[in-house]
Amino acid sequence: MPERAERVVAEVLGWYAGHQRDLPWRSADRTPWGVLVSEVMLQQTPVDRVVPYWTSWLQRWPTPRRLAGSTTADAVRAWGRLGYPRRALRLHAAALACVERFGGAVPSSYEDLRTLPGVGDYTAAAVVAFGFGGAAVVLDTNVRRVLARVFVGRALPGPSVTVAERVLGAAVLPVGPRVAATWSVAVMELGALVCTARSPDCGGCPIAPDCRWLAAGSPPAQGPARPTQRFTGTDRQVRGLLLAVLREDDAAVPSHRLDTVWPDPVQRDRALATLVADGLAEALPGGTYQLPQRGSRHRVSTVGPSYGNENLSTRRKPTDS
Numbered sequence: 505m506p507e508r509a510e511r512v513v514a515e516v517l518g519w520y521a522g523h524q525r526d527l528p529w530r531s532a533d534r535t536p537w538g539v540l541v542s543e544v545m546l547q548q549t550p551v552d553r554v555v556p557y558w559t560s561w562l563q564r565w566p567t568p569r570r571l572a573g574s575t576t577a578d579a580v581r582a583w584g585r586l587g588y589p590r591r592a593l594r595l596h597a598a599a600l601a602c603v604e605r606f607g608g609a610v611p612s613s614y615e616d617l618r619t620l621p622g623v624g625d626y627t628a629a630a631v632v633a634f635g636f637g638g639a640a641v642v643l644d645t646n647v648r649r650v651l652a653r654v655f656v657g658r659a660l661p662g663p664s665v666t667v668a669e670r671v672l673g674a675a676v677l678p679v680g681p682r683v684a685a686t687w688s689v690a691v692m693e694l695g696a697l698v699c700t701a702r703s704p705d706c707g708g709c710p711i712a713p714d715c716r717w718l719a720a721g722s723p724p725a726q727g728p729a730r731p732t733q734r735f736t737g738t739d740r741q742v743r744g745l746l747l748a749v750l751r752e753d754d755a756a757v758p759s760h761r762l763d764t765v766w767p768d769p770v771q772r773d774r775a776l777a778t779l780v781a782d783g784l785a786e787a788l789p790g791g792t793y794q795l796p797q798r799g800s801r802h803r804v805s806t807v808g809p810s811y812g813n814e815n816l817s818t819r820r821k822p823t824d825s
Contacts (some may be wrong), residue, residue, distance in 0.1 A: 509676045512654060512711050513687055519710040523697065527551065528559060529634070530689070536610040536635030538562055540598070543627045543634075544591050551696075557586050568602035568610060571595065577795035580784060581751050589747060590782050593796075594622025612636045625665070630688075633756030639684035641673040646695025651676065653699060657716035659725040660701065742766045742775035743784075750785055756792035780808070 524530070529542035541561055543553045561582060563745055565571035571579065576596050583592035598620040602610055610631065617628035629640040632806055648661035651672055661669065678684050698705045706712050706722070717723070735741055745765040766772040776793070779785040785793050 506675075509655075512714050513676065513678050515710040515714075516690050516694055517683070517686060520686070520693055523552075524690070524693055525697075528555065528562075534635070536565075536612070536631055537566070537568055537602075539635035540610055540623075540627070540631050541595065543630050544595050544598075544622065545586060547591060547627075548588055549586060553586065557582075557584065565599075567608065568599040569608040569708060571599035571805060572603045574796045575796070578784070580747070580795050583746070585744070585749070587744075589784055591622065593783055597621035598623065610635065610796045612638070614640060633685040633688045637681055637685045639681045640688070641670060641675055641677055641679060642688040642691060642692065643669060645701075646699075647673070649701060650691050650695045650699045653704075653717035654711055654715045657720050657723075659723060739771065739775045739778065742771055743779055746772070746776055746779060747784060750793060750795050753794075756788050756794045759791040759793065762793065 527542075528534075538558075542554065542558055545558055545561075565574065565584065574596075576593055579592040579596040580589055583589045600701050601620050602608060605619075606616065611620075614628045614632050617623050617631055618625070622695070623631075626642070626644055629642045630644075632638040633642050634642040643665050645661070648665065648669060649667065652658040655672060655676070671717070676687075678687050694711075698709050706715070706718050709715070712718055742765070746762055747756040749762055749765060762773070762776065763769070766775070778783065780787050780793075783796055786796050787793055
């Protein structure tokens with residue numbers, strides 16, 4: 505590793521030792537399953553919203569085997585209003601895969617993790633690093649932003665991970681699984697708390713002297729501004745309202761109760777149809793609907809309509825669908 509990279513790694517590790525947040529999935533008794541659950545929940549969702557849901561989820565389902573023994577309805581109901589509820593189906597399907605193919609345990613290799621439903625490149629690397637203490641190139645938005653600024657001199661990374669970013673991430677990764685895992689979480693924390701997208705605290709940054717972006721005068725990002733996601737009035741909002749009604753009742757819900765959640769029947773029917781297509785609702789005879797009641801032998805497809813599907817180099821933020 506070049507001397508400059510070694511210096512950056514050392515400074516970030518020192519900073520992290522005194523500034524890391526006390527998050528439950530980082531505790532000494534964390535499990536790979538707890539880390540996997542946290543990473544799925546953190547997709548597109550802020551940390552402060554995730555903590556209570558993660559805590560409740562792990563109390564109820566502390567192992568993949570426990571979740572695999574429940575129905576998908578149980579998983580969706582426990583997901584509550586965390587947002588992008590298709591993630592609950594994927595976690596349930598991942599738990600089934602762990603039971604059926606890995607003896608009830610979360611697999612420890614990147615390759616095996618990638619075979620789990622809903623687990624992409626970022627999540628697999630994160631579980632290797634944070635769940636098993638292994639060496640893996642973990643590239644979420646926060647990490648990519650820090651690397652882009654410090655080593656490339658760019659304000660923001662591109663919309664998706666590039667080969668050059670992977671090469672850079674591997675070049676900076678310290679030797680040794682334990683220090684590599686700590687570096688991965690430390691640089692992520694720096695991006696989340698200090699080297700933020702909109703208002704970075706360069707004065708409080710431990711690697712400011714080595715930052716090429718800062719040395720260049722902090723030039724703005726090139727290209728068009730990234731669009732802000734709208735929520736109010738979208739199908740995502742309607743889906744969330746419909747799903748909230750279905751979560752309230754263990755029995756089938758007649759369609760007239762769903763009709764009251766949104767005034768536009770065309771948009772409401774369209775949103776309901778996508779819930780059924782995504783496996784988040786079931787249409788029953790007589791015009792009634794319920795949460796999916798599939799049990800532990802059901803498998804959820806990892807393809808199809810993507811409300812929160814994994815593009816998880818760009819994870820974390822918005823809410824309900």
